[in-house]
Amino acid sequence: MRMVIVTGMSGAGKSTALKVLEDAGYYCCDNMPISLVIKFAELASSKESSRENIALGVDIRSGDALDEFSDVLEEMGRRRYDYRILFLDANDDVLVKRYKETRRAHPLANGGRIDHGIRLEREKLRFLKDKADYIIDTSQLLTRELKQEIEKIFVGDGKFSNLYITVLSFGFKYGIPADADLVFDVRFLPNPYYVEGLRNLTGNDKEIQDYVMQFDTASEFLDKLEDMLRFLIPNYVLEGKNSLVIAIGCTGGKHRSVTLANAISERLSGMEYGIKTEHRDIDKDRKRS
Template identity: 35%
Template structure:
């Protein structure tokens, strides 16, 4: 039995296709959409886009907002993306393609800073050549895009704010929060409004089983939560934020960055950023995002 396709007559569904250059901020954008209530899927093979929408439509209570990441990692022929977008349109959605771009010299610096591999590095290309080839392959998508966002001069939080502003999302929110983790050895984030030092807490790095993990992992959380000092730290920072964030909102601030630092930026700071972000959501803050500088 075929499932009826959703139509614009009875839904207000949104589909945003996130594409662009590797290192230009697509992951941050998708995370932002997720924080704003979108059902998000990253690295979807492009030819599966119509099937994905049909599959979600078969679920009870299809999400009203969808965001899908499609980029150079896709094994599909991206030149066929227009026909797949048309197929989605026939299902009743009006897809929007958003392309994130960045100057080549900025991409080179970002890869040098993060030491991450370019998706095309398996071809044996230099980083500069991989970026050049990616730009060539994605040129038709950039031309097709409904919106092109240049992130060359944007930090993480500025990019997040631009995504929110560009799409008119959650416009009633007066204050958005970013909880960020970092390593002190690479410097304090320049845009941080509050900085909390976690180096006084027990360091999971010295536990051989925990060393390869991060503060996102249950074993690291359990290790830290077994320390009374960690509980006191979380309670005191939560109390501080509960007192001062509402006052900053009333002062017409649009966003606040709360940063947690430790030696390597993998365990204690990551745990605290995640834990305090969860606390903020529990307190009713609508726009809460998390960024781990040394992991993301």
């Protein structure tokens, strides 16, 4: 019997995770009373049970009984039950936005501010995050990307790291991304905007890529950036970081930054981390002919 305990912050994607596991053949039970978890695990692991994989949703809805869950986990460990903890997390600003979009009330807000409820929830769930085998930060993830990560861990048995990397191109004229962890300015490279026939293209077009990468400084920059990131990323993981946004900017976020964001993403794709590429401002300066 394999058990996955799905937990984490309200609004971070637990329902999606349970649905993915259910589709993969897991028997899923959400918000089971804490006092019944041991009994449920006992029944599921018995010879008479036909359940090979089960998933339990445990979160702040358990109320004061959540304080007992640490003892429950210790008992499950003593009984050598095979369980893993999946913790879904997201930045406070993202969680607040999601709550406002759905017009739901946070279970700990008590009619007050959502951010207050989120702070209380983080405190109550800290022990579960500390015990988690997998932490997925969904701040930058689309639903389909979250599904892919969960399938990689629990369906495909793929390698997983608690760090998810977003390589983000942007234009300085529109402001530096507020959630960027590392920011690199590539305005030192010649700008295709001023080359006849290239202005209306983007860094996703081969013509722009060829123009930018013809300069030795572009290749040298990529080599140095890759070397630094391959040094930094494992150390971020050791420090417990689970989301890294690498922002690469040029003037308008359309040509140079897009080209180099794509290139560094490709170079890092062989590492055992989730990675995706976004181009925040690629269409903002698009000219219509």
